[in-house]
Amino acid sequence: MRLSDLVYVKSGRILMTGSPRRIARIFLNEWAREGYKILAEGLPFVVDGEVFIGDPLKNPGFDAYLILNPLSRSREERERLYDWLEENRDKLILLYETKYVGDSITRYQIRNFIDYLLAYRRETLGAEVIRLYRIEGGRVVESREFIRRKGP
Template sequence: MLKKIAEMDSGAVLITGDGKRLAEIYLNVWGSRGKRILAEHLPFKVDGDVYIGSPFEGDDFDVYLILNPLSRPKEEREKLTEWLKEHRDKLVLLYESKYVKDSITRYKLRNFIDYLIAYKRETVGFERVDVMRLDGGKVVGGKTYVRRR
């Protein structure tokens, strides 16, 4: 399922739980395929060219990185929801530093997300990644990956 996300050409992916390494991998893969990337700012290193700016001001990019969409005020989340509705033909990576998994149902944003990746570092020496496929805001498939440190 993680590989399928890397091969996407359009859609929205939400990574929660401070999964910087996963977000970095996806941006690098998409950038290596020749896609132009616009990020609000970069909390991690990305190989290749990444433009910094507001995603709401430019429509000539293939991939957009939007940071902490769920932590924003309600008005900004509604603006983002409208923007996502208009940009279904683009790749959008939503990166949320706080952990959100089942509580995604509280947000309208769930209706525009194709995949939710919930990263969690457990205290007993392993990392857990839950990947869920969403369709119309409902979970239609999922897989859990575990990595021991």
């Protein structure tokens, strides 16, 4: 499992945590370049490609979706989101969460509705750590860690 492979999946639910703006931007730009019709709840970063803004739960017919802060919602909103995620398994869905969730994903019910977790964390001394988890049936079946260090 490589990070670059995740950009080119044709369907799946990807949860990105820790505000990975640069990575999420790469995903959306690449999907737009591939010709996908994308709907976002909002854009916390600039995207070069064409992205529509609206409520993903009320607007079917798009190829890819960006949903913001799924873990920070009320219980009722999360339940509605989980139902929608279950119904839209054939779509590309990027769930973008500002708070960091890594190994603790097992404490969250959303683990049953996602295929991948990308946990981003900026470390001291200019390093960035990305942990990528593949999830099946709510369980982590594969994980990788990537570290990027910035030069002096």
